[in-house]
Amino acid sequence: MVFERLNYSSTNMDRHLLSELERFLGKDAVLSRPEDLLLYEYDGSVEIARPQCIVFPRAAGDVVRIVGLANRYKTPIVGRGAGTGLSGGALAREGGIIVSFARMNQILEIDAENQRAVVQPGVVNSDLNAAAASAGLHFAPDPSSQKACTIGGNVSENAGGPHTLAYGVTTNHILGLEMVMPTGELVRIGGKAVDAPGYDLCGLFVGSEGTLALVTEITVRLTRLPEAVKTLLAIYDRVDGATETVVEITGRGITPAACEMLDGWTLRAVEAWVHAGFPLDSAAVLLIEVDGLREAVEQHAKEISEVCKTHGAREVRVARDAAERDLLWKGRKNAFGAVGRLSPTYxxxxxxxxxxxxxxxxxxIDRIGKENGFEIGNIFHAGDGNLHPIILFDARDPKQFERAVSTADAIIRFCIEMGGAITGEHGVGMEKDRLMPLLFTEADLALMRRVRDAFNPAGLLNPGKIFPTGKGCGEVRIRPMPQRGEGNSAPATGRDFA
Amino acid sequence: MSSPAKAMRSRIGEIVGAANFTDDPAQLARYAVDGVQPSAAVRPGAANEVAELVKLAVAEKLAVIPMGERTKLNIGMPPARYDLAIDMTRLDRVISYDPGDLTLSVEAGIPLAKLAATLAEHKQFLPLEVPFHERATIGGTLASGVDSPLRQMYGTARDFVLGMEFVTGDGALAKSGGRVVKNVSGYDLHKLMLGAIGSLGVMTRINFKTFPLPAELRGWLAGFTRAEDAFAFAQTIRKSPLAPRTLEIFDMPAAAILDAQIPVGRTEWNVAISAAGNGRVLERIAGDLQNLSRNANAAAFHALDSSAVASLLTANREFPALTANKFTDCVIAKITTLATQMAETVQLLKSIAAERGLPCAVLARGVGVIYFALLLTERDATTMERVTQCAREIVSVAGKNNRGMILRSPLELKREMSVWGAPREDFPLMQRVKQAFDPHGIFAPGRFVGGL
Structure with missing residues (x-):
């Protein structure tokens, strides 16, 4: 294992580029003061990378011009939604321009009859859901960050969420995209109707982590809200009881709308903050939701309850009303916030x-944690086998960060041994690029690179993501803990560029 | 035509064994695509053999078409060049199957029927009810991009293919995705292979999410005299909470084609619905559907027994095959549109056919897919001229949301027009995909959209 600081480029941004950006976008649409840049050097991950400016386009035409300028000045460009990503996908790893879609946040159309919506990339996931709800519809992907994260970000990362167990992840709900290519063209792919003849370009671009195009408009499929919903909380004294329950529910062919697990450590952290009603003395809980026709929901809830009890659940509670249900979900969706109260870095x-x-x-996971001196909490999408082990560490101790990362790597290696994958919904980004060779051969990666280069030939769009930068095959390198404020290319005085 | 036979025979023999190579014209006839016969055909037995064959094809500049049981090879344009057929039917193994995880990995040449039998042992299945189901292979099914009536509930292959291994145009064995049900590691390159009719590479292994077989199935058939009412009824069902398993709308000529298999009504339009669930769920759906049909001016409403449900699914699945059996020279177009525009699109398609005096049949899926067949019994020059004019209008049928292509047609039509319709604004992106996967242009040249 090689410890080596990656080479962050640190050229200051050309002032002509900045003034050109300001000229056509307006001064209020370009940020470049150091205190502004600080706010865009991080996302939801542990990664840090400082851009040289942030721009706020209002229309696809603005994006075309930004891309044109970036090409002319050979400056990297990175798209960004709300910055809630967990793999550094929206960070300017090699500096350059962050294109924030915060001002392209209009819902352009809700076509309830055809169960479609057309939105700009900066629309917040829960805003789309609120708008669709009046027509009895929803946008099914529901990442825990849905109150902040944007549809554009969901598209880039192919976001998941608890309810994707039954409804599928983002890619299953995207029908069309308008995009600005890194080479400057504005192109539409797909549309409201299904099965356009030709290659499934939507299938490629969704989940490409912002490395192939900047998305400026999205056509999504909306799904009917279920007639009935039941939320169960199964409480276990043994972790095995909970995991065995999940195995049997899956094996029996019952697909709940969601099936989440919190282990004892995590549920205690959550309960201390959210007061969702998770019993503090339990080893694990499963939060299981079934939805659909009233009659089907009754039957599935009964069947699932029985399976839980067979595997030693000491109690299965059913949420009595929407308020109880919301509280249970609040506990789940705010779990990472709750962990943040225990440790600022995890x-x-x-x-x-x-x-x-x-x-x-x-x-x-428990064994690996003990071996490395970490207590590891687990809260995850059990129904689709998507784990989220949480490792707390002290950022003031660089050795601890390195050990936390190598502990996480050991877990990932075990997942791969089990026939799994390195990321289920967070993306590879700049966090897991070094792990890609564990899953993919040189030939696999070479083809993926060819596809990237076919659309992003100069590599200006979101450089340094997905693909391993290490020279040796299978060599895994770990960066030192990135420090806030020490991102790349801190310009001394931002106003110089104004 | 280049003649790989003599020069290549020993090299190919080394790769696949002499028994799995042929350059005998009598045997090669069955590998013909739109009348173009290759100079050789091979039957590799493993993925690395496919990779070696492709490397050889690159070195010798041979144009290659990969195939399974050849049931849907008439989709697409005639090949511009075609030297070597890669017959994938020896790669027919289940590589791994974890029923408890509902995941499966198979070789591309496995027949759907064999796979269905394996899955049925564990009360599971793949929702790929596609034409020629009795013979078709999984690889050919995915490459052809044909859909299934079950897409109403389960979506299409892009929704349940988890990963894939394939040989690209430089002879590299590559993969994307994985074996788990949720995965965002790397680009979803396998989605590009679906419906690409072998123009990007040769699939060797495919990983799937499997589904539990429903405990019980029921079906219903509602009859209507007017298309608007039939499509409005289907739309009411889509908007209801009933979540049917299949939802198909067809006219009387289509009913006649399906007739041998199912007891269809004698109304101008039919809406066939099936649903899965336990007894109480199905009772509820039956009651709701009856009420909805009454409000929708249905002329008839019948419940179907389980054997009728099964034959209805088979008939709907085989519609293109049944049509071609009865009308050898038929043209079948696939038009996709919005649910709300299906009735008017169908009327428009019918008027296009009527103007030219061509008989037609319609089978549509509730998700917005219309199969429109011109029922031809002759292909003389004047008929073909009318058919070609008609087909041109069909693939570009009015409406900005519509997409059209010709799924099946006599060769004469393909000489006059592209079955894929005119390339759209995203075509330059498709060219870049093709270049990245198949830089030497050896896979099925000329057969796909825009001559790719």
Whole structure:
């Protein structure tokens, strides 16, 4: 294992570029003061990288001009939604321009009859859901950050969420995109109707982590809100009981709308803050939701309850009303906030395993944690085998960060051994690029690079993401803990560029 | 035509064994695509053999078409060049199947029927009810991009293919995705292979999410005299909470084609619905549908027994095949549109056919897919001229949301027009994809959209 600081480029931004950006976007649409740049050097991950300016386009035409300028000045460009990503996808790893879609936040159309919506990329996930709800519809992908994260970000990362177990992830709900290519063209792919002849370009661009195009408009599929919903909380004295329950529910062919697990450590952290009603003395809880026709929901809830009890659930509670249900979900969706109260720095992984391997994988995570001196909390999408082990560490101790990352890597390696993957919904970004060779061969990566280069030939769009930068094959390198305010290319006085 | 036979025979023999190579014209006839016969055909037995064959094809500048049981090879344009057929039917193994995880990995040449039998042992299935189901392979099914009536509930292959291994145009064995049900590691390159009719590479292995077989199925058939009422009824069902498993709308000529298989009504339009669930759920759906049909001016409403539900699914699935059996020279177009525009699109398509005096049949899926067949019994020059004019209008049928292509047609039509319709503004992006996957242009040249 090689410890080596990656080479962050640190050229100051050309003042002609800045003034050209300001000229056509307006001064209020370009930020470049150091205190502004600080706010855009991080996202939801542990990564840090400082841009040289942030621009706020209002229309696709603005984006075309920004891309044109970036090409002329050979400056990197990175798209950004709300910056809630967990893999550094929206960070300017090699500096350059961050294109924030915060001002392209209009819902252009809700076509309730056809169950479609057309939105700008900066629309917040829960705003789209609120707008669709009056027509009895929703946008199914529901990442925990949905109150802040944007549809554009969801598209880039192919975001998931608890309810994607039954409804599918973002890519299953995207039908069309308008995009600005890194080479400057504005192009539409797909549309409201299904099955356009030709290659499934939407399938490629969704989840490409902002490395192939900047998305300026999105056509999404909306889904009918279920007629009935039941939320169950199954409480266990043994972690194995919970994991075995998930294995049996899957094996029986019951697909709940969501099936989440919180282990004892995590639920205690959550309960101390959210007061969702998780019992403090339990080893694990499963939060299971079933939805659909009233009659089907009754039957599935009953069947799931029985499976829970068979595997030693000491109690299965059913939320009595919407308020109780919301409280349980608040506990789940605010879990990372709750962990943040315990430690300002923590590292969350995103490995995936076959559901049949859940019990042994949780045991192994526990073992790996103990071996490295970490207590690891687990809160995750159990129903689709998507793990989120949480490792707390002290950022003041650089050795601890390195050990936290190598502990997380050990977990990921085990996931891969089990037939799994390195990321289920957070993306590779700049966080897991070094792990890609564990999953993909040189030939696999070479083809992916060719595809990237086919659309992003100069590499100006979101450089330094997804693809490993290490020279040696399979060599894994860990960066030192990035420090806030020490991102790349801190210009001394931002106003110089104005 | 280049003649790889003699020069290549020993080299190919080394790769696949002499028994799996042929350059005998009598045997090659079955590998013909739109009348173009290759000079050789090979039957590799492993993914690395496919990779070696592709490397050889690159070195010798051979144009290659990969195929399974060849049931849907007439989709697309005639090949511009075609030297070597890669017959994938020896790669027919289940590589891994974890019923508890509902995941599966298979070789591309496995027949759908064999796979269905394996899955049924664990009360599971893949929702790929596609034409020629009895013979078709999984690889050919995915490459052809044909859809299934079950897409109403389960979506299309892009929604349940988890990963894929394939040989690209430089002979590299590459993969994307994985074996787990949720995964965002790397680009989803496998989605590009779906419906690409072999123009990007040769699929060797495919990973799927499987589904539990429903405990019980029921079906219903509602009859209407007017298309508007039939499509409005289908739309009411889509907007209801009932979540049917299939939802198909077809006219009387289509009913006649399906007739041998199912007891269809004698109304101008039919809406066929099936649903899965337990007894109480199905009772509820039956009651709701009956009420909805009454409000929708249905002329008839019948419940179907389980064997009728099964034959209805088979008939709907085989519609293109049944049509081609009865009308050898038929043209079948696939038009996709919005749910709200289906009735008017169908009327428009019918008027286009009527203007030219061509008989037609319609089978549509509730998700916005219309299969429109011109029922031809002759292909003389004057008929073909009318058919070509008609087909041109069909693929570009009015409406900015519509997309059209010709799924099946006599070769004469392909000489006059592209079955894919005119390339759209995203075509330059497709060219870049093709270049990245197949830099030497050896895969199925000329067969795909815009001559790719």
């Amino acid at each position: 590292y969350v992984q995103d490995g995936v395993i076959p559901r049949t391997k859940l019990p042994q994988t949780l045991k192994e």
